[in-house]
Amino acid sequence: MSSVPERILPEFVPGARTAHRALAHESAVGHVTGGATYTDDIPEPRNLLHAWVRLSDRAHAGITRLDVEACRQAPGVVAVMTHDDLKAATDVGPVAPGDLVFADGEVTYWGQALFAVAADSIDSARRAAMLAEVKYEEREAILDIRQALERDAAVSPVRTIVQGDPEGAIRGSAHRIRGQLAIGGQDHFYLEGQVAMAVPQEGGDMLVYSSTQHPSEVQHLVAGVLGLPDHAVVVEARRLGGGFGGKETQAAHIAAIAAVLAQQAGRPVKLRLDRDDDMILTGKRHDFLVKYEAGFDPDGRLEGVDFMLASRCGISPDLSDAINDRAMYHADNAYYLPNVRIVSHRCRTNTVSNTAFRGFGGPQGMMAIEYVLDEVARYLGRDPLDVRKTNLYGVEERNLTPYGQVVEDNILPRLFEQVERSADYAARRRAVDAFNRENPVLRKGIAITPVKFGISFTTTHLNQGGALVLVYTDGSVQLNHGGIEMGQGLYTKVAQLVAEEFGIALDRVRVTATTTGKVPNTSATAASAGSDLNGAAAVEACRKIKGRLRDFAAGRFGIAGESLRFEADALHAGEQRLCSFAELCKQAHLGRIQLSDTGFYATPDIHVDKDTMRGKPFYYFAYGIACAEVVVDSLTGEYRVLRADVIHDCGQSLNPAVDMGQVEGGFIQGMGWLTTEELYWDDRGRLMTHAPSTYKIPVASDVPDDFRVELASWSRNRAAAVRRSKAVGEPPLMLGISVFHALKDAIASLAPKGCSVHLDAPATPERVLLAMERLRRATDPAAAGEPVEEDAES
């Protein structure tokens, strides 16, 4: 049972023994037997207390009274912590302050943490938390992007990217369009909710088991609230039940609450948020308002584009600056924009502080340009595919991005050609049009959209990774690195790389839980960079150890070190097998050779001017393409995705099975974001969709009836990323944009050519129906003049 099975998939790199192979997830056995331990499954220590957090029920209000005496007296309660009870830092803002552990005199969003209770059972803690007396004095709240723009409420200053002369180019164009688009947010709904268990250690130290994508930051922020140096706090995470960005900064708040309660009580404390509270208390993907103006020639070639991107950041900066930067860096997606202005507003609202979510602003930027190109096509009465291809980045020319980076690795023309062929686009386009001519009720739509996603943290210093590799005298290897396993297969990939380096079988490598005590000062596992950074660091550690083993063996066997090879669990010189890897390790140990080492990697060749945002923020680009076909019931707005064809670029995939999983899952998650997943706040700023009953996440029956996914196995990373692979975590999410545009295409079939088709995201059945009604009324003289209910944001 210790070995994991391998799926039979085409070999990517002939000759590689473990790397590039479709091996099963390193925790596969644990996953399917229930033996894989998540934070809430760790055997509970004696005297464990359970925590409950009381949330505010006002969006913006002064707290005139907060009396927790009754909570302290309630049965089973051991500790209660309010803002005033905190002994050291009171803020867990990751980059800039603004994220209070507990409200301080006022609440600034509905669902903000007021205080927390630790008791001998979760029921006692919950009951006690309800006993507090809270009185508010309501204040005016800013609840959405429009209100924030009107009042100039921002978490940070406006930023602008300009290239060329957008105003002049738009003015001088043969055709011009302008419009706007609202794009909804998204709840992560990691299946494992936020959870942390803080266990006091001797001397006042604290051990924190945290479901976090960023243990080093949790360590630092927990140390801050406890008033301890970082070295007194250890944060550990073996695996997460999903992250998707939702545990990049948000986990620190949960861990901090558990830790301050544990410090106060002198006993271990576990805080596992109730799912509804999790959805209310923690940040989500930013919703955006996009305004655009575009000028283009009669072929639909964009000559000038002016974008206003405004996002709802919520009450604090959190990661909003970097997220909005990435939105700006992706407002070109795959297209050459010679004259462009991108203005980004980071709106402050009295709602939960929005945060990282797979794609990190990139998806919203891409939606903006894809929407503009679709509208250009509608205006000209042309197939949107032709307009997209007309505007594509060139390979040798027309390849300068709005931020000054040259696109040097463009494989988009080949991807377009491949998907048009494999999806049989031309014939299906004709069939869709024919279907729509014959069917008054059901309407079909089809769309192809590409993805070009920049790989690297745009905050340059975050592009570093570390690893610790321990070889034992029996030749088995323990591997630790700074990355977090959250289902994306990072542990598997890095273990494959290590096994490949030493030429040993994968089951000789054991990956251990990520902990700040082994690899310090790590970056978050985010930005799709996990295997690029940690994989490269682990390889470096292996090569240091191999270098010493080579030198030792060269002396022992009297053979030049360069001719020695590690393969098939043994050391070889030419065709000759010298000794097993285990024997080599044993002998080297006796020869007093160090069998462990650290590795470190910093992405080379990237730089950005912080003021102009120009430079080379990305080491390389990952590409993909999707073709989606939908059928819509024009009487109800309900729809199905009939077929989706995806081709995605992972370079020389480190594990095609893992990468296929990332691509399929990313597509569905992106589709959910733009179709059924609707976050709804009422007019008091209260989130009304705080459980999967009302917040609709795609389920098995929503998957395209015919779903064909392949990896672009011919692609090779031109940048020297680890073994020429490419990052794969985020990019596939944006393949789901094809479904949105297929829906827009189906809606457009109701209108004559040349008619604009307004559709906000998510394209829920309600929005699809309203969009169709608007078109019907605009084109039907009998119905003209009757008002149609507009979307709130349109």
Add this chain to the structure above:
Amino acid sequence: MKRMITVTINGEEQELAVEPYRSLLDTLRVEAGLTGSKKGCNVGDCGACTVILDGRPVNSCLVLAAEVDNCDVRTIEGLQHAPDRVHALQDNFMQYGAAQCGFCTPGILIMGKALLDENPDPTEDEIRFALAGNICRCTGYTKIIEAIRHTARQLAEERQGVES
């Protein structure tokens, strides 16, 4: 006020003291120490806590422990035939890469088992419908559906082998 219940969990009869308001899920995870069943939403919408109760799949977060007195419960820990021999569904979930973060996996495997017990030869649509109450946020479901279909075919071949 706790009361005693007798319940057969994965073939083993157990006596457990439970509060009247305690869910079967919490009882399994805490009193019985079986943490394979997961708490995803705790309101019966995500399916991560699915177990088989007297032959039928249920969300164990919606069942009170007091209700299962004298009942038979099968959890993910009881799906494999022996410590070193997994059920065909489990084997195929590994082969197909049907688990990523793995948190929804126990519930989905149990739902798959309940489906195949009731309908040994489900169509793809029937599989999708059976799984519609189990949320997976990672995989996009494709590999899960393939793994269940393949298991059904394998089990059918085994049955034919026995008959012929």
